[in-house]
Every structure is written in structure tokens, then in C-alpha cells.
Amino acid sequence: MSSSTKVVGQSNTTEEVVAALHGRSSFVFVSHVKPDGDTLGAGLALGLALKALGKRVGYFQQDPVPRNLRFLPDAELVAREVPTDLPADTLWVFCDMSDFSRAGEFLPKIERANMLDIDHHLGNSHFGALNYVIATEASTGTCVLRLLKALDTEITPDIATCILTTIMTDTGAFMHTNTTAEVLRMSAEMIDLGADKPLITEEIFANKRFAATKLLGSALERAALEDDGRYCWTYVDEEMLRACGADGEDTEEIVQHLRAVDGVEAAALFKDYEGAVRVSLRSSGKINVQAAAATLGGGGHFMASGLTFEGDLKSAVEAVHAALRAQGL
Numbered sequence: 001m002s003s004s005t006k007v008v009g010q011s012n013t014t015e016e017v018v019a020a021l022h023g024r025s026s027f028v029f030v031s032h033v034k035p036d037g038d039t040l041g042a043g044l045a046l047g048l049a050l051k052a053l054g055k056r057v058g059y060f061q062q063d064p065v066p067r068n069l070r071f072l073p074d075a076e077l078v079a080r081e082v083p084t085d086l087p088a089d090t091l092w093v094f095c096d097m098s099d100f101s102r103a104g105e106f107l108p109k110i111e112r113a114n115m116l117d118i119d120h121h122l123g124n125s126h127f128g129a130l131n132y133v134i135a136t137e138a139s140t141g142t143c144v145l146r147l148l149k150a151l152d153t154e155i156t157p158d159i160a161t162c163i164l165t166t167i168m169t170d171t172g173a174f175m176h177t178n179t180t181a182e183v184l185r186m187s188a189e190m191i192d193l194g195a196d197k198p199l200i201t202e203e204i205f206a207n208k209r210f211a212a213t214k215l216l217g218s219a220l221e222r223a224a225l226e227d228d229g230r231y232c233w234t235y236v237d238e239e240m241l242r243a244c245g246a247d248g249e250d251t252e253e254i255v256q257h258l259r260a261v262d263g264v265e266a267a268a269l270f271k272d273y274e275g276a277v278r279v280s281l282r283s284s285g286k287i288n289v290q291a292a293a294a295t296l297g298g299g300g301h302f303m304a305s306g307l308t309f310e311g312d313l314k315s316a317v318e319a320v321h322a323a324l325r326a327q328g329l
């Protein structure tokens, strides 16, 4: 991001954001619904740094912290309740969401003047008074790392663990195409500073519940291969969850198995439970799944996106198929 040219709606400079961080006394970090290691790790990292500077820091998240992220430093401070005695200068920092609505329905009314939007999604709506949006970054955590360096605070082992978690989450443990040399250098730097990579690997990428493994089998059994092998999709519904003793947190790795099938250009997982059909889309590099999701009210990145569909599973399957074909499937 250039610090010399700036148009309305574009991202603020690092200096502008850092000045705001120094200028405020209190912060609440907000994660998106169905939180992942990026939304949570980015907020916890910056929160830890601001606490060390003597600031008041809180964390809001509509959903509980998923089992596999409870190892993160300060994860136990994340709550749906908002303190009633927040200072008037509290800055609400939204991490890893293309729009305010991704925070859910339980936030109090917040003035735009008190919102900072830190993100790396395509099509971010720049909903904050301050927006630190860098779509070329691998994770929101690496956007935060830029801020930490400009804040000139110590990157402690705990902070380094949070930042490395954001990177490993959004690169699929260094597998996705966003794993650039720069990302690997930043990761090495975090490990040098004390990030616990074995812990992250174990908690997020190993340590699967037996229920998750059974659910994976059940979903793969139902997988369909269409469009001459270019499109692979499956679903998980309430009955499958019940039969496997699984819950929504156990669905995470299913879609990557579909995308990994030889010849597949787009993969979709339909999650038909909790009163909605949520869809995870993945691309192998040719189909822009962010654009496909955006036509149905969702968003994300070129290679990974998602949406919540208004309607039943059958309509969702048809609408997503049409949206992917419109992107060249």
C-alpha cells in the first residue's frame, strides 16, 4: 500500500492506523461468525501487543471458540457479552471480514467513526472509518504483523504463535498458492521469535475427533463428480452429523478432499444444518470462486470462498452449480 496516494474508500496507510492505535485507550476485537484461526489469531495478536502498551483490550465473537483454537493465548477471554463500562474512545477492530455483517447479530450499535476494518478479502466493503485492507496478503494476521512492526512493540512468543496460526490457517499449512517466499520468511521469523509451530500443527491439523473422520467418510461416500470430472461436490446434513456424533466443527477438512481429486477445477461442500445451507467453495486455480460466491451474496478469495444460501439444499446445489458455470466451469 502506498502511503502517498489515497482515495476515499481505499485503505488507510500503516502510519494512519498506528496513530489511531496509539491515540485510543480501549479496544474490542471482533471475529467473524464460525471463527477460524485467522480472524481469531489476528485479533489476539494485536490485542496482546496493545495490552503490553497499557491499553484496555476485549474480544467479541458471536460463536464459541472452536475446540481446535482454544490453545491460542487469551482465547479464554473471547466472549459474546460486551462490557457495559467501555470508554467512549473504544475502537472496535474487525478482523478478517469483508463486511460488517460477517460479525453476526449480537453486536451493540457502533458508530462508524469507532470502527477499524483489518482484512485481506477481495471485495471488502471498507465499512470502517479506518480500513486496513490488503488483498494481496496471505492472512489478516500478516496485515496485523505490518502494524506490529510499525507500532514498534515486542513480538512475544505468544504473539508470534497467534500470527503463525493465521498464516498456517489461511495457507492450509503452507499448501495453498498464497504460500509465497515472503510468507515463508515471515513464518520463519515468527518461529525464531518463539512461535510454537508443533502446537499449531497438532491442534489445528492433526488432533481430529473420531467423529470428524467418520463424517468425512460419510460425506465422501455421497460425493458427486460432474462436468466431465471438473466439479466435485457433496453435503453434510443434520442426520449425518447425528449418525457420526459430529458437529459443525467437524466439517472443516471435507472440501479440500474434493478439490484434491485429479482433474477437479471447483469443489463445493453444502452444510445443511443449523437452519441454513452454508456453502464452502474451493478452486484449483482456474475458476474464481469468490466471484461465484459473490453472485449469491457470499465472498472470500479467488481460491476459497463461501456463502449462506436462502433456500433448501436442492436449490442451493442448483444455484451454486449455475454460478460456477458462469465463472467458466
Ligand code: AMP
Pocket (backbone or CB within 6 Å): 096, 098, 102, 279, 280, 281, 297, 298, 299, 300, 301, 304, 305, 306, 307, 308
Ligand atoms: P470457509 O469455506 O468457511 O472456510 O470460507 C472460505 C472463505 O470464504 C473465507 O475467506 C471466508 O471468510 C469466506 N466466506 C465464507 N462464508 C462467507 C459468507 N457467508 N460471506 C462472505 N464470505 C464468506
Ligand code: MN
Pocket (backbone or CB within 6 Å): 032, 036, 038, 039, 096
Ligand atoms: Mn476467516
Ligand code: MN
Pocket (backbone or CB within 6 Å): 038, 039, 096, 120, 138, 139, 140, 170
Ligand atoms: Mn483470512
